[in-house]
Amino acid sequence: MNIILVSVLMSPLLSGCAEWRVGPTAEGAKTAKVGEAEKVPERSEIDTKYRWATENIFASVREWEEEFAEVEKLMGQLAKYKGTLAQGPDQLYRFLQERDSTEPQLSRVYVYSSLLSDQDTRDGKHQAMKTRARSLAIKYGQLMSWAEPELTAMPFEQLDSWMREKPELELYRQALDNLFRQKKYILSPREEELMAMAGEVRSTPGSAYNMFASADTVFPVIIDEEGRTREIDEQAFYKYMRSPDRRVRKDVYDAIVGTFSKHRNTTAALLNGAVQSHILTVKARGYDSCLAAALHGGNIPVAVYNNLIHTVNDNLPLLHRYQEIRKRVLDLRDGVHAYDLFAPFITPQNIEYTYEESVDTILTALKPLGNEYLTHMKKGFDSRWVDVFPNKGKRSGAYSSGTFLTQPYVLLNFHGSYEDMSTLAHEMGHSMHSFNSRGTQPYVYADYDIFCAEVASTCNEILLQNYVLAHTKDPKKKLYLLGEFLESIRGTVFRQTMFSEFEQKIHEMAEAGEPLTADSMGAAYGKIMRKYYGPHYTHDDLVNDYWIRIPHFYYNFYVYKYATSYCAASDIANRIMAGEPGAREAYLSFLKGGSSKYPIDLLKMARVDMTSPEPIGNGMKLFENLLDQTEELLAELGMTK
């Protein structure tokens, strides 16, 4: 909702979908397919109905070129407003309107090139288009860099009286409020210059960590389940953590975490550097704490963060119960070790869906959302929002894309597993959120904040999960699904909250002047692990160094959003499934809200108060319900002792 858009480059991957999604659950699904050695077709061999309708944006590359040239011209015209915004409300309004018609076109130029390039990354012509569009967006950012400082140089009272004088300008009140909210932390021009000069140096711990983790670490080979020697990389971690062979799990855990551990002092110094850089911001700009500074961007109250951690802590007995079941079912007599945490209760069951079956199942499962939602979603499927199957050169993974002037677009690589169907529901959730917000809000509020972004997607996942569980009769398949759903809550809510707690702890230590060393951070991490996993968990010393594996600790209080989104979504899904009067309509108004309010206020429109313990508590109840179902099934299958 920046007054000057910086999201042109980001919006196409708006829902790049949290990194952890390729972790615990999705990873296993992919590996199950590898052995089949499917033949990946050329794009031209895939039926049009399974390919996204890029022709709805531009009929041809020539049309794209025309718009590209037009945007360049419009950008030049916008730049002429520099130094004139203080002239009066008419001039300011003209500028903002002109900006709001130029940016969507720029964004459309970028999205089109990005879709074409992702559908077959081998196509050099499309790659070149994307590079050009990217440069154009960067150039736009540079050309417009004067606008925010010029606006904030005016007193807000001035703009406030202009908005009264010229009612059309009222449209921008929320955007201006958001911009000026940050003003009290803006320093003098010279001080800002110094802060900017320090930027490169301050980002060095993070970039050094990335180089270390991605380029410089070499892992030892391991022996797999069949006795074959295997080279492993970081990506192999989750795959092998799901191995039924405990020896393999332990070897891989030791190989990967042990390799990181050898560099514990260096990486502790790097993480300390990142934390110290956050402390510098606090001191220079006058925030209360590192946490408050990090949350200020999205205007998220610190109470939301603390509330998450407290409520999850209150519910840790549920996580302990889960570990007790795990210990029993997997017969782990010496307790659940860190390398046992991801292992499924039961070997993956073959549950397959065609694409058409997935679409039908999703449309049925989402019925509680009502006709309006379903009609638009169905239209989305029918008008080729989705690029379904893998083809040679297609980008891997899944995302939802599109922009203000286009329909939503979903990239999938559908193979037919439950995870693939769930991913489709997830990405369509993003797309439907975009569709509703873009269709309702003016451009300036059409995109939603990252804090809200995973709510709509997760809500669909949960509705689908409930439906499929209720309609799966085969007890083994059901047990497998229950295990996957339990893991998704453990991975998204418990694990990310645990990481958040660690992150807060090390920042507080540094703020109190305690040195952050490998030993002090390791001790803190170990203590939190023991608390979270409880009496059936057996702690190994190596686990103290596990934090070294997690790049997110350099993201400055980011991962808590995974947990809050999940809980907000389960809260909404529960109330809609229970048929609470008006809950569905309240949710739709949230979907239509874009960024017209602050994230916490938007969620309140959906009846979710993230400053209260209820939504987190409801996420916990969902977990408890899955545990109950799991215990029942285990008894039925005679798998419990």
Ligand SMILES: [Zn+2]
């Ligand atoms: Zn997502």
